[in-house]
Amino acid sequence: MSGNDAYIRIVEVSKHFGDVVAVDTINITLSGGEFFSLLGASGCGKTTLLRMLAGFEAPTTGEIYIDDAPMSEVAPHHRPTNMVFQSYAIFPHLNVRANIAFGLRVDKIDKAESARRVDEVLELVQLQGFGERRSNELSGGQRQRVALARALIKRPKVLLLDEPLGALDKKLREEMQLELRSLQKALGITFIFVTHDQEEAMTLSDRIAVMSNGRALQIGSPKALYNAPDSIEVADFIGKMNFLDASVSDVEKDQAVLDAAGLGKVNAASKADFVRKGANIVVAIRPEKLIISADRPGEGRAAVQGVMQAAAYLGDRSHYYVSIDGAEKPLAVAAQEVDTSLSQSLENDAKVWLSWADDALVLLPRG
Amino acid sequence: MRNISYIDKPNRTLMVYALVYLAFLYIPVLFLPLFSFNDSIYISFPLAGLTTKWYGQLFANEPMFASLWNSVKVGIVTSIFSTLLGLFAAKAVTRYRMPGKAPVVFVIMLPLVIPYIIMGVALLILVNRMGIPLSLFTVTMGHILVCVPFAMATMIPRFEGFDKSMEEAAADLGENAWWTFWRVTLPIVFPGVLASLLLCFTISFDEFIMAFFLAGTEPTLPIFIYSQLRFPQKLPGVLALGALILVVSFIVVFISQWLRRRGSDDFTSSEV
Secondary structure (H helix, E strand, O other), rough: OOOOOOOOOOOOOOEEEEEEEEEEEEEEEEEEOEEEEEOOOOOOOOHHHHHHHHOOOOOOOOEEEEOOEEEEOOHHHHOOOOEEOOOOOOOOOEHHHHHHHHHHHOEEEEEEEHHHHHHHHHHHHOOOOOOEEEHHHHHHHHHHHHHHHHHOOOOOOOOEOOOOOOOOHHHHHHHHHHHEEEEEEEHHHHEEEEEEEEEEEHHHHHEEEEEOOEEHHHHHHHHHHOOOOOOOHEEEEHOOOOOEEEEEEEEEEEEEEEEOOOOOEEEEEEEOOOOOOOEEEEEEEEEEOOEEEEEOOOOOEEEEEEEEEEEOOOOOOEEEEEEEOOOOOEEEEEEOOOOHHHHHOOOOOOEEEEEEEEHHHHEEEEE | OOOHHHHOOOOHHHHHHHHHHHHHHHHHHHHHHHHHOOOOOOOOOOOOOOHHHHHHHHHHHHHHHHHHHHHHHHHHHHHHHHHHHHHHHHHHHHHHHOOOHHHHHHHHHHHHHHHHHHHHHHHHHHHHHHHOOHHHHHHHHHHHHHHHHHHHHHHHHHHHHHOOOOHHHHHHHHOHHHHHHHHHHHHHHHHHHHHHHHHHHHHHHOOOOHHHHHHHOOOOOHHHHHHOOOOEEEEEHHHHHHHHHHHHHHHHHHHHHHHHHHHHHHOOOOOO
């Protein structure tokens, strides 16, 4: 199935609950074997979209195709999808083995084969020896594995995961992320993963759809979303970003000259339509793309002077907040390591210089 | 005393209250077994002597056994049907969005507050009009009517208490609605089903007024007992019967509580 470029097609799908529009005209095409994340804050419609893929909710309008078959008339128990629920939904009256084998009844396979397959997935999720336990004798991470095994034993073409790592502590979550990723690569199953954690989505996904208010704001690889967000919302949601109001004073070919609040005249590359002469736009720059220094950097490099407001030492990196004239909020700066001579001069109220490369600036339409 | 927290501190006043309360509840009941062993047809102190003859008479009492058997039959049929109806109603009320849910629940629950004597008279008129002869069948119908709300009220918390995504998971794993019900829903709500069966049986077994109106020539046990009270010499036999019922009830309640506790151990700690 991998290699199929349009394995799942979500076409113009909307879902209304009374007057509430939970999902608003979503179009997504997924290829087979892809790890795809739906990322957004709670209430953005990502779980509703996942539940429509599973068949628990019917789209109000639009259609979902899996392998070119329309799904709206297909009941959940006939779909080639399986789901890992946020609550895991482990059956409390059954032990781990019976939970995992639950879905095999309808496949009408004999006992020996069934036992063999249960052993196989128990090994896959590293739960050998836990077969006789009940769900209340398992830890959160183990339950998560049971839920995963129970879905995987069905050998689904698409695995739907509804914030499966949300209930785990940070360390376990990171471990499970790696395991999920390598499992998905090994099995070649299409994973659709719902999460509100942008770091998790970035770690795991081939592609991410950033959702807000029922809409898919932008769909792309983690890299594309991080480096070339196409709206303020996406730029703000994925990582940290400084925003400055700007107006376009000149455009020539793909090069724009801007007048940005606090930065003055700056050059930036942009191909977008909204970058027209005289247009009011927003200039964005990532904290780690700003370089902090005590002295003015060399000639020909764009730079601005500011005043240090606050500094936070995080071990592997430090965060600084530098206010510059003309900008509403202090700019956030992230630096991995700063030499000691500089760090001494980086006290509060010290004057510092911020510099950047022209291609570090991202131009966004004003919201 | 230092290690005893505020909440664990013994409180003498409350202890006395609890004892008085228990005495109030159970001393009258304890007169039943006491006088059932008394060698006199008069219920008065001092006790005349120990005897088991009332129990002997009881076991030779054919009409008593017939009415006991009638009550058991009515009770079993009532509890099964009420629990089935209550089970489906509880599932519908807790699981589905449907129009007119509130009025429907209200109508089902209404028999809880209508006096049985009113219900009994109403049903009597109805079955007479419809030409249905009075029998254990009509008693059972009446009992189902009053038991369904109890069954439903017993099972609704059970349905509310378990994660709806369990049923979705079953559907997701390939089971249709019927198998989902058998393999997931029923096992999880089973302690509630058992509780409902016991409760409905008890209510039916105990019910007098409606049975009095709706029974034909075959009396249920409460009707039989009532008829015996007219004859003073039959009273000790009734006491013996009452004492036996008391013992059986205690055993049933004990078993049901034990089942309930075991059920909640299995299920409540497991999920969300």
